Amino acid sequence: MSTTTPAAATPPRRERPSSKYAFVTVGASASFKPLIEEVISDAFVAKLESLSYTHLVVQCGPDYDFFRAAVAANPRLRRAVDDDDDYEEEEEEDGRLSVTCFAYKDDLLADMKLATPYDGPEAVRSPGLIITHAGSGSILDALDFNVSLIAVPNTSLMDNHQSEIAEEMEEQGFLVQGKIGSLTDAVDKALLHTANQQWPPAPAADSIWPGGLWDVIKSLLPKQKPGDVLVKDTTATEDDLKAHAA
Numbered sequence: 001m002s003t004t005t006p007a008a009a010t011p012p013r014r015e016r017p018s019s020k021y022a023f024v025t026v027g028a029s030a031s032f033k034p035l036i037e038e039v040i041s042d043a044f045v046a047k048l049e050s051l052s053y054t055h056l057v058v059q060c061g062p063d064y065d066f067f068r069a070a071v072a073a074n075p076r077l078r079r080a081v082d083d084d085d086d087y088e089e090e091e092e093e094d095g096r097l098s099v100t101c102f103a104y105k106d107d108l109l110a111d112m113k114l115a116t117p118y119d120g121p122e123a124v125r126s127p128g129l130i131i132t133h134a135g136s137g138s139i140l141d142a143l144d145f146n147v148s149l150i151a152v153p154n155t156s157l158m159d160n161h162q163s164e165i166a167e168e169m170e171e172q173g174f175l176v177q178g179k180i181g182s183l184t185d186a187v188d189k190a191l192l193h194t195a196n197q198q199w200p201p202a203p204a205a206d207s208i209w210p211g212g213l214w215d216v217i218k219s220l221l222p223k224q225k226p227g228d229v230l231v232k233d234t235t236a237t238e239d240d241l242k243a244h245a246a
Helices: 033-039 042-050 061-072 109-113 136-143 162-171 183-192 213-220 238-245
Strands: 018-025 055-059 098-102 124-133 148-152 222-225 229-232
Touching: 018 033, 018 109, 033 055, 033 061, 033 124, 042 183, 061 098, 109 136, 124 136, 124 183, 136 148, 136 162, 148 162, 148 183
Parallel strands: 018 055, 018 124, 055 098, 124 148
Antiparallel strands: 222 229
């Protein structure tokens, strides 16, 4: 008499935790309290939650204490954790946004990468968002990740080119320029935005800037020369930015 061994029951598939990140950087040296105030405002937090964001990570530079105090005074926010490298492992709680902050890191690329999609055996991460001050270095770093990008000029800085760079990069289709007071609108625009040019753009064959757009941007920025005399190289202009990407 033959017997049939019953097939082993298939274990239920464990649901993988899902996350969605918004990463904000204000830069390493200059204060940018208006940007911090806006990204932790009730309206902005509600916008992120409505779009199923689970984590807001903020690099707040010299405004670290200001950020902590502002979050502590806002009962809507779950918590703020300083220098917490475990926030990637945290799961959302009752649909509320997890807010974490840190002052400085030598490298922000790992934090920016959290805004990219990931589909692994243990977890899923949806495409997210990067919001950066409009410094050229931070913009160029963020563009490498090919995610929704908002650049917000810090207009309190003197003799800076953040507004010029953000306006030109938006006009060329690489990002969305955000403005203090209307970041929720910029989020909607960024989600609908599709870059209309490859990044990085290739220089034209006859370009005087063999290093491409990065060479143009560097020439627009102030340069330090021997003797600690701060001078400004005006070799390149906004027209150079336009001509380079044309």
